[in-house]
Each structure stands twice: as C-alpha cells, then as structure tokens.
Amino acid sequence: MDRLLGQPRAVELLQAGLASGKLHHAFIFHGPPGVGKCTAALELARIVLCHQPQQDLAGRVAACGGCDACRLLRHLSPEGEGGTHPDLHLVRKEMAQTAQTATLRTRKQLNIPVDLLRELMVGGTTSDGKYHEAAAFKTPVMRRGKVFIIDEAELMDAHGQNALLKTLEEPPAGTYTILITSAEHRLLVTIRSRCQRIAFVPLADEPMNQWLARHLPELEGAQRQWLAAFAEGSPGRALTAARYDLYAWARMVLPQIEAMRQGRFPDSLGAAMAELVDEFAKAVVKEQPNASKDAANRRGAALMWRLLAQHARGRIHELVGGPAAGDPVKLEPQVAPWLSLLEAIEGAQAELAANVNPGLVADHLVARIWHGFSTAPPAPPAPPAPAAVR
DSSP states (O other): OTTOOSOHHHHHHHHHHHHHTOOOSEEEEESSTTSSHHHHHHHHHHHHHOSSOEEOTTOOEEOOSSSHHHHHTTTOOTTSOSOOOTTEEEEOGGGGGGOSSHHHHHSOOSSBOHHHHIIIIIOEEOTTSOEEOOGGGSOOTTSSOEEEEETTGGGBOHHHHHHHHHHHHSOOTTEEEEEEESOGGGSOHHHHTTSEEEEOOOOOHHHHHHHHHHHOTTOOHHHHHHHHHHHTTOHHHHHHHHHTTHHHHHHHHHHHHHHHHTTOOOTTHHHHHHHHHHHHHHHHHHHOTTSOHHHHHHHHHHHHHHHHHHHHHHHHHHHHTSTTTTOHHHHHHHHHHHHHHHHHHHHHHHHHHTTOOHHHHHHHHHHHHHHHHHTSOOOOOOOOOOOOOO
C-alpha cells in the first residue's frame, strides 16, 4: 500500500482486514475520479494473490515481491495493464469490444452490459443464447484466490447489478470483488449493503505536491500552479490535464469568458470549445482503440465544463472576499452572473445527456452565459486570466 498517497484512512481500513485474516469478500471503493481507487484495488490484489505475504512489526501486510504471483504482477500499471496473473480479472466497459457476444462488439458501449458481466464474471446465458460458466466460481488457477475489479461500477445497469448479487450473497471462498465508483448512489441498495465501503478523498496539498514532483517534474510556473488548482487533489485529473494540454484550453477559453463579462461577445467561442472537445476525443480513441468516441466526447465535455465552473467559483470566491463582502445589496448583482454561468453548465450537461449535437450544446452554452452576463450590472475590472494562445 506504500504506492497509495494521501489516503491514510482507506489504507488503515484495508490493513486492518488483512492483518486480522478476516478480509471482507466485497468492497466498494468510492470517491472522486483519479484519487487512487484503482491503484488501491490493484495493490490489494497484489497482497491477496501473493503466495507469501509479509507482515512488519507494525502489523502492516505487503506482497513479498518474489513469489510466482508477484512476478506475474510485477509490470502491472496503475491502470491495470501489463499484468499476466490468471486470477486477477478486470471488468471495464471497453472490454465489450473483444467480447464473445457479437452484439457487444458491434454496439457503442457507454455502460457495462449484463452480457459482459456474464462472460467475464457471473456466468449465465447471454443474449445470443450461449451459456457461460461463472468465472467467479471456478477454481483459482494458481490456487491462492481470485480478485475481480469492476471499474466504473456505476455503469452497470439494474440487470447487471442484480446478476452480480448472487456472487456477493454467496461468495466462493477466496474470491474478492472490488467495485470502483465515483457515483456510489447509482449502485443498488442491495449491492451497497453487501459490500464494505471504503471512502477515498481528494489529496491534501502536501501529498498532491509530492505526486506532481514525482510524476510531472517538467511542469513549472503558471502552468504547474494552474494544473494543481484544476486537479483539486486528483492525480488522475492532473495527469489528464497534462497529457492533453488542458492548460491551452484555459488560455484560449477563459480570456474570452472574461471578455463576455466585460460586454464583448466572442462569436467563435462555442465552435472553439466544441473543436477542443472533439480533438480530445479523437486523441483518446487514437490512444485507446477500444474506447468509445461518444464516451470520449462526454469525458472531454465534462473537463471543459469543469474548467468553466472552476473559474466561475473562483470569481465568486474573490467577490465574496472583496470590497462588497459586507454589503449584500452590492454583492448579489456581482455574484449573479457567475451563478448564471454555473446554471448554464447544468443546461449543457442535460443537453449532452439527451444526445444533442456537441457543437450545438457549446453554442447554446455560450448563448446562456452571454444572456446571464448581459443582463447583469457592469463588471468590475477582471483579474489577469491565462494569456490567450497565439
């Protein structure tokens, strides 16, 4: 668990179960995206599958690093790639692209369908009439145990979650299930009641700075400062922002938002935002051939909305702490335009969920922001925004 930064409570709970020899058979690792849930699940799998786990004087349990199981997991990445252990099973929506069931391979996957769960874990008859043995109930290949990790577990529909219940209710000995989710409320109550819930939280400043220094040492100055603020304690979000240069998004988009607040309408802003999101989605699909373009578009849009929302919240924070802080009559009309921007983002999210064309969604968003800004009193001078890309 030494690889897991900034999650002392989660590590404490997992180590308590390991040290007692009474580790729960099913877990829900819940919390914001990118804060270490998948890393923790893989580290727990290393220990559970290790043939000779070691315990130090403080009672902490770790994988030995030298047994056959540890050697098979030696090159396992934080994303779960590169490991070859036959008893470690990762379930992700992208695996539908290589599924045995033809309808899964040909359908755009935005969720984890029940057929995929039947093939990879719980068994049963899939929609093509084929019967699959339950991998969860098979004898472990290496005789130690089995670990099933379901990433983005909230993407299982009700049918899939109900199919999973039997495994959770009558778990085979030595089989462990870990559900990773950033939207725990979307899991059925019956699922949640059968799992030990482990909360993961955004990293505090010190461990986040340690992570940045270790993984993104090339960042410095304004870019590092912006990225740390954008990540909000999420190493995963920081890595995404650096990999796809979201700092360039900020330098292009935020000055135009400030120009709108000053009364200047940017005609091409909607198209520019839509193009940035589309370029992001194309890059994701190029790197991950099994990824869904629709899912990548939604992910890119979510990052764009976060960038705008974070800027609006920052401006509200400045105003609340500014000269008008003690005068609600003056403060309210200054804060209202930024609140309207946050409401506009909610409208954009609803349109995207309803499969409205992303370009139209961006145009509608800009129009809503302009309406909120143009009906507000004149803005005070804006603070310096990231310089526009040239």
